[in-house]
Amino acid sequence: MRKILFLVVAIVMSLGANAQEIGKETQKRMQWFGDAKLGIFIHWGIYSVNGIDESWSFFNDYISYDDYMKQLAGFTAEKYNPEEWAELIAESGAKYAVLTTKHHDGVALWDTKCNDLNVVDKTPARRDLVAPFVKELRKNDLKVGLYYSLLDWSHPDYPNKTRKIKRYENDSLRWANFVDFNFCQLEELSKQFKPDLYWFDGDWEQSAEKWKAKELSESLRKWNKDVILNSRIQGYGDYATPEQGLPVTRPDAPYWELCMTMNDSWGYQHNDHNYKTPNQVIRILVDCINKGGNLLLDIGPKADGSIPDEQVEIIKELGRWTNKHAEAIYGTQAGIPYEHYYGPTALNKTGDILYLFVPHKPNGSLVLKGIKNKINRMWVVGNGTKLNWDVKMKQYWSAVPGIVYIDVPEKVLDEQVTVIAVLLDGKVDLYREQGQVIESN
Numbered sequence: 001m002r003k004i005l006f007l008v009v010a011i012v013m014s015l016g017a018n019a020q021e022i023g024k025e026t027q028k029r030m031q032w033f034g035d036a037k038l039g040i041f042i043h044w045g046i047y048s049v050n051g052i053d054e055s056w057s058f059f060n061d062y063i064s065y066d067d068y069m070k071q072l073a074g075f076t077a078e079k080y081n082p083e084e085w086a087e088l089i090a091e092s093g094a095k096y097a098v099l100t101t102k103h104h105d106g107v108a109l110w111d112t113k114c115n116d117l118n119v120v121d122k123t124p125a126r127r128d129l130v131a132p133f134v135k136e137l138r139k140n141d142l143k144v145g146l147y148y149s150l151l152d153w154s155h156p157d158y159p160n161k162t163r164k165i166k167r168y169e170n171d172s173l174r175w176a177n178f179v180d181f182n183f184c185q186l187e188e189l190s191k192q193f194k195p196d197l198y199w200f201d202g203d204w205e206q207s208a209e210k211w212k213a214k215e216l217s218e219s220l221r222k223w224n225k226d227v228i229l230n231s232r233i234q235g236y237g238d239y240a241t242p243e244q245g246l247p248v249t250r251p252d253a254p255y256w257e258l259c260m261t262m263n264d265s266w267g268y269q270h271n272d273h274n275y276k277t278p279n280q281v282i283r284i285l286v287d288c289i290n291k292g293g294n295l296l297l298d299i300g301p302k303a304d305g306s307i308p309d310e311q312v313e314i315i316k317e318l319g320r321w322t323n324k325h326a327e328a329i330y331g332t333q334a335g336i337p338y339e340h341y342y343g344p345t346a347l348n349k350t351g352d353i354l355y356l357f358v359p360h361k362p363n364g365s366l367v368l369k370g371i372k373n374k375i376n377r378m379w380v381v382g383n384g385t386k387l388n389w390d391v392k393m394k395q396y397w398s399a400v401p402g403i404v405y406i407d408v409p410e411k412v413l414d415e416q417v418t419v420i421a422v423l424l425d426g427k428v429d430l431y432r433e434q435g436q437v438i439e440s441n
Contacts, residue, residue, distance in 0.1 A: 026238065029226055029228055029238070030228060030238055030239070030255050032095070032096075032143060032196070033096075033143075033197070033228055033238075033239065033255060033257075033294070034255055035095075035330055035331040036094075036095035036096055036143070036294055036330070037095070037285070037288070037289055037294050037295070037329050037330055037332070038092070038093055038094045038095060038285060038294065038295055038297070038322065038329070039094050039095065039096040039097060039098060039145065039257070039294060039295070039296040039297070040089045040092060040094045040096075040097045040098070040296070040297055040298075040299060040315075041097075041098050041147075041199075041259055041266075041296045041297065041298040041299070042085075042097060042098065042099045042100060042298070042299055042300075042301065043100050043103070043266040043267040043298060043299075043300050044099070044100060044109065044129075044267070044268075044300070044301045044305075045075075045100060045103050045105065045107055045109070045267060046069075046071040046072055046074075046075045046105070046107055046123070046303070047068075047071065047103075047105070047267045047268075048075070048267050048268040048300065048301065048302055048303040049071035049074035049075055049303040050071055050074075051267075051268055051269040051270040051271065051272075052068075052269070053265075053267075053269075054103050054104075054105070054266055054267040055103050055104035055105040055149075055153065056104075058105075058153075058162060059104070059153055059162050059163055060162075060163055061162060061163065061164065065161070065162065068105070069105075069154075071303075072107070072122045072123050073123070073124070074124075074303055075119060075123040075124065075125055075303050076123070076124045076125060076303060076304050076305075077119070077123075077124075077125035077127070077129060077303070077304065077305045078124075078125075078304050078305065079302075079304040079305045079306040080125075080129065080301075080304070080305025080306075081305065082129075082132040082133040082135070082136045083136050085133060085136065085301075085307070086133065086136035086137050086139065086140045086142065087136075087140065088307070088312065088315055088316075089137070089140070089142060089315075090140040090141075090142060091315065091316065091319040092297075092315045092316075092318050092319045092322065093318065093319050093321075093322025093323060093326070093329070094142070094297075095142065095143060095330070096142055096143035096144070096145050096196065096197065097137055097142055097143075097144070097145060098145030098146065098147050098197065098199045098296060099130065099133060099145070099146060099147060100147040101130055101146050101147060101148055101189060102147075102148055102149055102152075102185070103147075103149050103201075104149045104151055104152065104153050104201075104202055105153060105154055106149075106152040106153065106154030106155055107119065107122070107154070108185070109128075109129040109130050110128050110129065110130040110131065110188070110189070110192070111127075111128040111131075112185055112188055113188065114181055114184040114185045114188065115155075115181065117154060130146070130189075130193065131192070131193070134193045134195075143196040143197060144193065144194075144195045144196050144197070145195060145196065145197035145198070145199055146189055146193065146195045146197070146198055146199065147199040147200075147201060148185070148186065148189065148198060148199070148200055148201070149200075149201050149202040150182060150200055150201070150202045150203050150206075150211055150232075150233070151202035151203075151205050151206070152178070152181075152182075155178055155181060157174040157175070157177040157178040157181065158178050159171075159174075159175070160205060175210070179210075179211070179212055182211075182216070183212075183216065183219065186198075186216070186219070186220065187219070187223060190220060190223035190224050190227070191223055194224050195224065195227060196226070196227065196228065197227065197228050197229075197230070198220060198227060198228075198229050198230065198233075199230050199232075199241075200229065200230055200232040200233045200237070201232050202232070203232045203233055203234050204232075206234075207234065208233075208234030208235055208236070211233070211234055213233050213234040213235065213236045214236060216233070216236075217229060217233060217236040230257070231253075238255060239253060239255035239256055239257060240253035240255070240256040240257070241256070241257055241259060242256065242257075242258050242259075243258075243259050243260075244259070244260055244261070245258075246258060246260075246284055246287055246288075247291060247293070249291075250291040250292060250293075250334060251291070251293065255293075256292075256293040256294070257288075257293060257294040257295070257296050258284070258288050258293060258294070258295050258296065259296040259298065260284065260295065260296070260297060260298065261298045261300075262275055262276055262281070262297065262298060262299065262300075262310075262311055262314055263275045263276070263310075265300060266298055266300060267300045268300040268301060268302050268303070268308065269300070273310070275310050275311075275314065276314070277314075278313075278314050278317035278318060278321075278416060279359075279416050279417075281297065281314060281318055282317075282318060282321050282416045282417050283359050283416075283417060285297075285318075285322075285329075286344050286357045286359065286417055287344055289328075289329060289332060289335075289344070289346050290334065290335045290344035290345060290346060290357070291334055292333055292334030297318075299311045299315070317416070321414070321416050321417065324381075324382035324414070325381050325382050325414075325417075325419045327348075327381060327421070328346055328355040328357075328381050328419045328421065329346075331348070331349055332346040332347060332348060332349070332355065333346065333347050333348075333349065333351070334346070334347070335347055335354070335355070336354065336428065336430060337430075339369070339370065340368065340369050340370045340371065340430060341356055341366075341367070341368055341369070342367065343356065343357055343358065343359065344357045344359075345357065347428060350427065351427035351428050352423065352424045352425075352426055352427055352428065353421055353422065353423055353424070354371075354421075354422040354424060354428055355381065355419055355420070355421055355422075356368070356406075356419065356420040356421075356422065357417055357418075357419055358408065358413070358417065358418040358419070358420060359416075359417045359418075361410065361413060362408055365390075365405035365406055365407050365408075366405070366406040366407075366408060366420070367403060367404070367405060367406075368403070368404035368406065368422070369401070369403050369404070370400075370401055370430050370431040370432070371401055371404060371424070371428070371429075371430065371431075372401050372429040372430065372431050373424035373425050373426060373428060373429050374424070374425040375389060375404065375422060375423070375424060375425075376423045376424065376425055377422075377423040378406065378420060378421065378422050378423070379420070379421050380408070380412045380418065380419070380420060380421075381419035381420065381421050382414070382419065383412050385409070385412045387406060387407065387408065387420065388406075388407060389404050389405060389406045389407075390404070390405045390407075391403070391404055391405075392405060399431070400431060401431050406420065408420065
């Protein structure tokens, strides 16, 4: 009995050690992602020819499948300049980019040998569009992300063709053929491009067991051991991916990324001019930083490979702001609760510099409450101007910290969002009312 007990204890300890080791491996793998804060998403495919919803147009019967696929003939990529794309992405301040290698329509942007539905064999582009872009990203020290749709509504062995039309209900042989096809394409992508990140999509139509998600994730790491995976692989991903909706509260996942369009469309649509302003994009980025996450901002190139002027303008102004305020963006951690400052915040890695984001012209002093630390210095990020502060209501007999009032001269305000750095005498220490608990970052 005692031997059995010792054996059980040994097994439990071994499992605990393995779990701890896996946790360390995940943290190491995810380090660059957690520090990056900003990425650029690129939805490019034949749907940009007519400027219609990518893949969903035929799936939802807005257009026939045959009419949708006629766009293959208009996808020229004649103005595609991967060097300019990569330079623009680097200028935005993004640290990684994610390109749609294949959307749900099944059209691959690289020279896949697993089937012939690709831009090399089926479009006037007649060349691999992924390879040169990956090369240029690497030249600009940008991490490489590849979007891949697990489902493929064009593949003859995939059960669903449209929302109403199914190719079959139960056919284990055809399904096995399709899963082999997915593994084939992902092995190509992994070995040819060695991506830093896979951005999966379409997993909702099948179970983890049917996708062979466990085996797939293991194969991806066998082909490239440091690759990270988003959450859309049925429970085998590394980070959460909320879409379009900015989280109101901090997500539970330790790593997360909001993917968001600049207007209302992922791919290029010539009639969609409902663009967010640079100020709106920057403030959304700030909210993501405040909650310890990333923003993956989408662009949709035209069928010829050019990027619409409106999108370029947004990216350039975003780049001006990120370049100016880099110290308050990259490598930071989630900020302090809103009870302490009426706005978004962030902390540096050691937690002794508090960054206050000011998305408006202050009507009076900024207010900082419940900071138990001594404040050593304040300055305007990207400007260097030192700021004065005043402490009110600090009673010598009370543990409650005083209220810190910060005056910010109008001449130092950024035209989008101003950032104030507050240097503390140690890791931020917040006063909370008795019984309240705050999680440490």
